[in-house]
Amino acid sequence: MLSDSLLQRPVNVIQLITMPAKLRIAMFNTDTPVPTVRHKWSTYGVMFQELLVAAASRFTPDLTIEITEWDIQKFEYPPSLADIDVILVTGSAAASYDADEWISRLDDYVLDVYKNHRHVRMFGSCFGHQLICQSLLREYGVRVEKDPNGYELGVKEIRLNERFRKTLGDGSVFSRKTPESLRVQMIHQDHVVIPTLESLPDSWMVFGATQHCAVQGMYDPARVFTLQGHFEFNRFVNTEIMKVFGGKGRWPPQMLQEGLDAVDADDDAEFLGEIVLQFMLEKGRSSTEDTTRLSQKLYDVFATTGFAYLVNAPLSIDHDEIFELTREFFALPQNQKMKLAKKSFRPGHSNTYRGYAKADMGESGFELGNPITDHTTRNSASTQKINISEPNVWPDAQLFSKQERLEEMYNELQSLASKLLSLLTVPLGKDPNFFDSWLDDSLSTLRLLHYPPVTQTAQPGFEEAARLSCSPHTDSGILTLLHQDTTGGLEVLNAAGEWIAAPYIPGSIVVNIGDLMARVSGSRFKATRHRVRAPPPKPATANDRFGRFSIPFFFEPGEACSVPVEGDEGAVVYGEYVRKKMATFVEFQEDSGYDTGTTEEM
Ligand SMILES: O=C(O)CCC(=O)C(=O)O
Numbered sequence: 001m002l003s004d005s006l007l008q009r010p011v012n013v014i015q016l017i018t019m020p021a022k023l024r025i026a027m028f029n030t031d032t033p034v035p036t037v038r039h040k041w042s043t044y045g046v047m048f049q050e051l052l053v054a055a056a057s058r059f060t061p062d063l064t065i066e067i068t069e070w071d072i073q074k075f076e077y078p079p080s081l082a083d084i085d086v087i088l089v090t091g092s093a094a095a096s097y098d099a100d101e102w103i104s105r106l107d108d109y110v111l112d113v114y115k116n117h118r119h120v121r122m123f124g125s126c127f128g129h130q131l132i133c134q135s136l137l138r139e140y141g142v143r144v145e146k147d148p149n150g151y152e153l154g155v156k157e158i159r160l161n162e163r164f165r166k167t168l169g170d171g172s173v174f175s176r177k178t179p180e181s182l183r184v185q186m187i188h189q190d191h192v193v194i195p196t197l198e199s200l201p202d203s204w205m206v207f208g209a210t211q212h213c214a215v216q217g218m219y220d221p222a223r224v225f226t227l228q229g230h231f232e233f234n235r236f237v238n239t240e241i242m243k244v245f246g247g248k249g250r251w252p253p254q255m256l257q258e259g260l261d262a263v264d265a266d267d268d269a270e271f272l273g274e275i276v277l278q279f280m281l282e283k284g285r286s287s288t289e290d291t292t293r294l295s296q297k298l299y300d301v302f303a304t305t306g307f308a309y310l311v312n313a314p315l316s317i318d319h320d321e322i323f324e325l326t327r328e329f330f331a332l333p334q335n336q337k338m339k340l341a342k343k344s345f346r347p348g349h350s351n352t353y354r355g356y357a358k359a360d361m362g363e364s365g366f367e368l369g370n371p372i373t374d375h376t377t378r379n380s381a382s383t384q385k386i387n388i389s390e391p392n393v394w395p396d397a398q399l400f401s402k403q404e405r406l407e408e409m410y411n412e413l414q415s416l417a418s419k420l421l422s423l424l425t426v427p428l429g430k431d432p433n434f435f436d437s438w439l440d441d442s443l444s445t446l447r448l449l450h451y452p453p454v455t456q457t458a459q460p461g462f463e464e465a466a467r468l469s470c471s472p473h474t475d476s477g478i479l480t481l482l483h484q485d486t487t488g489g490l491e492v493l494n495a496a497g498e499w500i501a502a503p504y505i506p507g508s509i510v511v512n513i514g515d516l517m518a519r520v521s522g523s524r525f526k527a528t529r530h531r532v533r534a535p536p537p538k539p540a541t542a543n544d545r546f547g548r549f550s551i552p553f554f555f556e557p558g559e560a561c562s563v564p565v566e567g568d569e570g571a572v573v574y575g576e577y578v579r580k581k582m583a584t585f586v587e588f589q590e591d592s593g594y595d596t597g598t599t600e601e602m
């Protein structure tokens with residue numbers, strides 16, 4: 001039900017280890033504030049934002065709260081849930097059981113999020129509380145109806161449920177003990193009815209009760225929290241709303257007056273803001289839960305943009321080290337690098353697949369494969385002209401001391417990629433061991449890339465804006481993990497057909513899906529087109545170490561691996577797939593073993 005067509009930017013940041021320093025809340029506005037309130041708070045979402053930001057500034061000053069707002073009555077929904085941590089459903093004058101289409105759409109949506117997007121938490125207030133309870137707990141007989149006791153108006157004291165008090169934050173909220181009762185502004189005439197609490201799933205509990213209303217909210221740790229009251233309202237807001245709702249004789253004058261009197265009292269909105277923030281940040285129920293959140297997040301990204309940034313990846317090598325090492329390689333004398341050149345550049349050389357290559361425009365690359373491949377027994381050299389399992393070639397150890405570090409990096413990227421893949425088995429509906437065999441004799445490639453700066457004089461009539469040093473393409477394999485330096489220039493084609501910059505984000509690795517993985521996923525995953533703009537012209541004194549450096553790691557299965565793809569073929573033998581692909585590259589046409597129409601000697 002989530003559309004991928006509106007995506008504006010490829011920046012989905014996925015935290016691989018710890019909780020985000022950022023909390024991204026999608027405000028689902030289900031109504032607009034009354035006119036006298038609107039000039040100060042344009043939406044209900046903004047009211048929540050104010051209190052949550054204030055609570056965060058008191059207790060978690062490093063936390064950034066990012067808000068997006070959606071007009072639910074106009075059927076506005078986020079195009080992807082990949083970069084959303086919390087959905088907050090506001091109050092509304094509507095009733096959750098009304099027959100409007102926007103309400104039933106929201107009801108379905110909330111259930112889908114709960115079941116299928118476990119990394120997203122939900123909070124609801126008043127109408128939001130009722131709608132979420134109705135949607136998620138309908139199957140246990142929970143419903144919303146008009147309260148036979150009528151309206152509950154103004155500031156009321158809620159006695160908190162003992163289990164709730166002890167569960168959220170183990171009895172304290174940001175190190176303050178959770179009190180036995182809390183006061184909050186109310187304005188509602190519907191209530192949530194729970195026939196038998198015992199029949200609800202174990203994890204669910206009631207937040208608290210007033211004299212008037214037994215279900216003042218529901219809590220399912222790290223997933224759902226709802227409140228009947230409005231901690232987002234102050235006296236002014238609730239007064240103005242009451243005047244509009246109850247004015248012009250719609251409510252008996254005495255009831256309106258009692259309501260207005262009850263509004264004018266102190267409440268605990270500030271503390272409730274802290275409780276709500278605590279819920280939004282609390283740790284998942286277990287590490288299994290965290291894993292589930294992560295895999296769902298990855299799935300959501302790959303199914304929409306196909307492009308994400310990973311931060312906090314478990315790698316022993318940081319950006320400074322990896323780029324220092326890369327610069328060191330490219331700073332080697334050209335004749336030393338050419339000793340590693342592939343056969344297509346130096347016909348006397350035996351390495352066809354791994355090694356050094358320099359393109360016409362000056363881009364150069366150095367590729368290495370699995371450092372531990374058993375090259376003697378497991379290659380196709382005897383039957384094919386090109387040996388894609390060939391050993392790596394290395395510069396003289398006296399000139400380049402980083403071979404071991406690069407091999408370590410290769411191994412770490414390989415395990416990171418396989419960890420990402422294993423996280424995808426569940427959301428893809430595959431067997432947990434589905435990707436295991438892909439690691440056997442994997443053909444993954446680590447490529448060090450250098451794009452030299454463009455020189456204006458070398459290109460008469462050149463238009464800087466249009467210069468590309470890597471033309472638009474999709475990656476052909478499974479999954480790519482890319483380190484890019486701070487230069488920028490990488491661009492990604494979004495669903496609207498626009499090229500969007502994918503700039504350097506400190507400490508991040510870009511991850512994207514390749515063609516074969518898109519096929520394995522039955523086209524659920526997108527192999528995103530990307531390109532690289534040429535680095536800006538070099539300064540007069542520049543040497544070859546300027547320009548842009550990047551290090552893609554292409555995760556690939558073994559040569560003999562049979563990769564099941566959904567669709568006609570059933571399976572693709574990876575080695576054959578690579579050879580077919582290579583046959584389309586001029587430099588390999590004679591070596592691929594595939595007939596491309598060129599004369600071939602045997
Ligand atoms: O250099 C980059 O940032 C991207 C390189 C790339 O897309 C590739 O080598 O497939």
Ligand SMILES: [Fe+2]
Binds near residue numbers: 473474475480530
């Ligand atoms: Fe690429």
